[in-house]
Amino acid sequence: MSRGASRLTVLAGPTAVGKGSVTAWVREHHPEVWISVSVTTRRPRPEEQDGVHYHFVDDAEFDRLVAADALLEWAVVHGVHRYGTPRRPVDEALAEQRLALLEIDLQGARQVRRRMPQARFVFLAPPSFEELERRLVGRGTETAQERERRLRTAHEELAAEREFDVTVVNRRVAEAGERLVELMEYGEA
Ligand code: 5GP
Numbered sequence: 001m002s003r004g005a006s007r008l009t010v011l012a013g014p015t016a017v018g019k020g021s022v023t024a025w026v027r028e029h030h031p032e033v034w035i036s037v038s039v040t041t042r043r044p045r046p047e048e049q050d051g052v053h054y055h056f057v058d059d060a061e062f063d064r065l066v067a068a069d070a071l072l073e074w075a076v077v078h079g080v081h082r083y084g085t086p087r088r089p090v091d092e093a094l095a096e097q098r099l100a101l102l103e104i105d106l107q108g109a110r111q112v113r114r115r116m117p118q119a120r121f122v123f124l125a126p127p128s129f130e131e132l133e134r135r136l137v138g139r140g141t142e143t144a145q146e147r148e149r150r151l152r153t154a155h156e157e158l159a160a161e162r163e164f165d166v167t168v169v170n171r172r173v174a175e176a177g178e179r180l181v182e183l184m185e186y187g188e189a
Contacts, residue, residue, distance in 0.1 A: 013124030
């Protein structure tokens with residue numbers, strides 16, 4: 001299958017670029033797109049519903065899923081909690097010919113590339129490094145050391161762009177969301 005016809009799209013990009021906002025926009029405006037619900041060991045935030053935003057599981061359940069090879073990919077994100085993509089719902093969505101979207105971190109995207117190289121890999125980029133810096137440190141609550149560490153990580157994450165098939169710049173969430181869905185529906189032409 002050529003990538004233009006691939007029904008599976010992986011969206012990744014640096015921390016704080018706004019992947020979650022773009023995915024939420026697609027969920028709201030394009031119900032024809034099937035969006036994978038990840039499993040995570042982190043606790044739910046107040047507005048999050050189990051089974052909608054994530055499947056919230058404990059460490060023992062996550063271990064079980066890994067041992068059963070039930071995850072297409074998984075990673076420890078931000079050095080704390082584990083996140084993974086349940087494999088079977090992805091297979092089922094693709095078997096039903098649906099357009100499927102995974103919003104995962106860079107480590108996860110690399111694993112999917114090894115297992116499903118025919119998928120389309122979309123890098124969500126900030127308008128500029130300065131803008132990413134503003135989004136990252138905007139709250140101003142971090143120590144200088146923490147800020148330094150985050151910026152170093154952001155530089156490394158931006159360098160991953162060349163591993164992707166196509167870049168979408170997140171200037172405005174709706175614009176980036178439309179471009180993403182357009183790529184999913186019509187490919188890169
Ligand atoms: P949050 O905890 O803010 O919802 O997400 C934190 C990070 O985890 C985001 O960068 C998001 O892309 C990543 N993430 C969410 N689900 C998955 C997943 O299933 N696999 C991987 N590898 N990363 C994920």
